[in-house]
Structure formats: structure tokens, C-alpha cells
Amino acid sequence: MTTAVPLIYCFPEFSGVAEAVADHILAAQNYALYNDYNKKVPALSATASNTSLRTGFSSSSSNTHLPRSNSHHHSASVSKSRKEKRLQEKQENRRFKIGLSGGSLIQVLEEGLLKRDDIEWNKWDVYFADERLVPFDSKDSNYGKAKRKIFDNIPAGNGRPNVFPIDISLINDPQECADQYEKTLIKGFASKDSVKLPIFDLILLGCAPDGHVASLFPNQESLRENYAWCTPIEDAPSGPQKRISLTVPVICHAHRVSFVVEGATKAPVIKTIMERPDKGLPASIINEKAAGKIAWFVDSDAVSDVDGITKKTYKFLVNTK
Structure with a gap:
């Protein structure tokens, strides 16, 4: 059994997974932007709320006519106002930085996210945990699939995220493409x-039947990359051979790492991940190295063969009232 027991949230069907994952993402969004799962924006003091009025005074002519004793007080007040204004601007400039993998995960996100009206899409920076080096209109493109299924279908008026795909002109050169994405x-x-x-x-990952995560495959050199942020894949054993992927250290350094896995075809590999981490599957490595940050969202079929795990009931973090 794994030495660091991850959170495993189990649902009887696909729709339950999608709904919980959407709540999980929204909670991560709110915490990143507001330090609170339920988007309780920190209240500004009266001084901060009047910042524009106070800083409208001239620093020269207005202050010279104040008594000396009040001048120091006014200067301190303006200084405090400016500090609070900087804090307010920092708050307003916060971004939610999320990494997405592809595959069936995109379908889960489509099902769970698009029905919500509390996603602040305009404050999202979306990167990709991996990408297949194919044209964007290919069914194998993670960005292309996410664009068609999610980003193109965000309701009008809900804003748009900043999305960072690969440089499509570099799909024939995995090393150059990885270097560019690292930049x-x-x-x-x-x-x-x-x-x-x-x-x-937050980084969201799927898990393939062979245990590969993002585009990190079993027994490949890319699993041992410790310095680069993004690594090229020249010979993927399944699907498009040329790819790029975030490295294990980058994935494990995220505030939260969540696996989204569904279907009976995943049951054997989930069993291996949870019961035999010594096998060294990529999913097992991340499950161990990101201990304390990991959550699994699975349906009943995916964990039907796994012994000795505690399936937890997901408690929704975001108040929808």
C-alpha cells in the first residue's frame, strides 16, 4: 500500500464525478483569488475605500497650509492609503493558474464546469500539463479538444480565460517545442x-490504463528529469509519438494535484497504483511525491478491484446558495 494515503472520492456514476470536480476547481479558484473557498472578498478599510479621494490631494500646496502637528498625521494616513491601495491592486491582479491534461478529463470538465455561473473565467490562466504535437484541429490535440469542448462554449458575458497552447509551428521538433513552452x-x-x-x-490529471500521467510514460527517461520544467517526448508507446510534458517536479510542486479517473478499464492500474507503488508507475510516483496535496476523483468502476482504501464522501466546499 502507498505510504501516504491520498484522498479518494468515489462516486457511483460519471455525473457525480463531474459535479464534484467542478466544485473542487471552483474552491481552488476562490482560494487562489480571495484566500477563501466561498469568495468572501477581504473587506477594505474606510481608508482604503477612500484612497482615490485622499491621494487626490497635492503633496505640495495642500500640505504646506496644514498645522505641523496634523501634517505628520496626514502623511502617515496617505502612506497607509497608498499601502492599502497596493494591496487592493495586488488582490485585483491575482490569477488562478491551472494545468490541464487531456483525454477523458476534458469531458469531465465540460460536463461539470459549463453548467456553473460562478466560474471567473477572465481570471484564469490555463496551461497544459502535456500536449501531443499534432495540429490543433486533430482529435489528439489536448488544446484543440479543450477549446472545442470548453472554451468555445463558455456562455457570453462570462469572460474568457488566458489560454497558453504550444507553438504550433514547432510540432516537428519536440525539444524546441518543450523549450519554447518552458519559456x-x-x-x-x-x-x-x-x-x-x-x-x-491546481493541476488536473487523468491516468491511462498503463499508468502514464500527462505524457510521462513508464520506464522512460523523462520520468527522471529533475531540472527542466518541460520535457520532450520523442517515442510515446501509444498515441502520437511526439509530445511535450510537464516534469514530475513541476507537477508535484503545485498547491493541489488531482486525478480524475473513471471507467472499469482503469480498475487494474488503479489497483497497482494504490497497492503496489513499488512498481514505479508514473501515477504512483506523483501519488507518493505529492503526498498531502493529492486527491483522486473516481467512479465506482475504477476502484472496484482495489482493497484497503478508504473511499471518502466529497463535501462540497463552495456554497451555491
Whole structure:
């Protein structure tokens, strides 16, 4: 059995998985933007609410006519107002940074997210945990599928996310494409600072029957990449051979990592992941290394063969009233 017991939320059918995953995403969004699952925006003080009025005074002529004793008080007040204004601007500029994989996960997101009216799409930065190096109109393109199923169907008036696909001109060169996507990540996560790894608010992953996660396949060298943020895949054993993927350290460095797995075809690999982590499947590696950050959203069929796990009831975090 795995030494770090993950949260495993089990549902009798697909619709339950989709609804819970949507709530999980929304809670992560609200926490990233407001430090609260239920979007309780921090109240501004009276000083902050009047910032524009206070800072409208001239710093020269107005202050010279104040008594000396009040001048210091006014200066301190303006300084406090400016500080609170900066905090307010920082609050307003927060972004929800999410990484998506592809496959059946996109269908779950389509089912769960598009029916909600409390997604702040205009504050989302969407990156991809992996991508197949195919044209965007291919059925194998993660971005293309997400665009067709989700982004193109966001109701009018709900805003649009910032979405960061691969450079389509580089699909014949996995190394160059991976390097370019890493530059995209650096711009989004470390434009002003030097950081060792990006910190996603949430990364959503599926899990294939062979245990591969994103485009990290069993027994491949890419599993051992410890420095790059994005790695090229030249010879994927199934599907399109050329791909790029976020590396294990990047995935495990996210605030939250969630697997979304459904269907009886996944039951054998889920059994191996939970009962035999020593097999070293990519999903097992992430399940272990991101201990404490992991949640699994599964249907009953996917865990039908697994012994010794505790299936938890998902408690919705976002108040929909």
C-alpha cells in the first residue's frame, strides 16, 4: 500500500464525478483569488475605500497650509492609503493558474464546469500539463479538444480565460517545442523573480490504463528529469509519438494535484497504483511525491478491484446558495 494515503472520492456514476470536480476547481479558484473557498472578498478599510479621494490631494500646496502637528498625521494616513491601495491592486491582479491534461478529463470538465455561473473565467490562466504535437484541429490535440469542448462554449458575458497552447509551428521538433513552452511558463510564473519551479494553484490529471500521467510514460527517461520544467517526448508507446510534458517536479510542486479517473478499464492500474507503488508507475510516483496535496476523483468502476482504501464522501466546499 502507498505510504501516504491520498484522498479518494468515489462516486457511483460519471455525473457525480463531474459535479464534484467542478466544485473542487471552483474552491481552488476562490482560494487562489480571495484566500477563501466561498469568495468572501477581504473587506477594505474606510481608508482604503477612500484612497482615490485622499491621494487626490497635492503633496505640495495642500500640505504646506496644514498645522505641523496634523501634517505628520496626514502623511502617515496617505502612506497607509497608498499601502492599502497596493494591496487592493495586488488582490485585483491575482490569477488562478491551472494545468490541464487531456483525454477523458476534458469531458469531465465540460460536463461539470459549463453548467456553473460562478466560474471567473477572465481570471484564469490555463496551461497544459502535456500536449501531443499534432495540429490543433486533430482529435489528439489536448488544446484543440479543450477549446472545442470548453472554451468555445463558455456562455457570453462570462469572460474568457488566458489560454497558453504550444507553438504550433514547432510540432516537428519536440525539444524546441518543450523549450519554447518552458519559456512560456517562465514568463507566466517567474517574469519578475527567479524561481526554481512554477507553482500552479491546481493541476488536473487523468491516468491511462498503463499508468502514464500527462505524457510521462513508464520506464522512460523523462520520468527522471529533475531540472527542466518541460520535457520532450520523442517515442510515446501509444498515441502520437511526439509530445511535450510537464516534469514530475513541476507537477508535484503545485498547491493541489488531482486525478480524475473513471471507467472499469482503469480498475487494474488503479489497483497497482494504490497497492503496489513499488512498481514505479508514473501515477504512483506523483501519488507518493505529492503526498498531502493529492486527491483522486473516481467512479465506482475504477476502484472496484482495489482493497484497503478508504473511499471518502466529497463535501462540497463552495456554497451555491
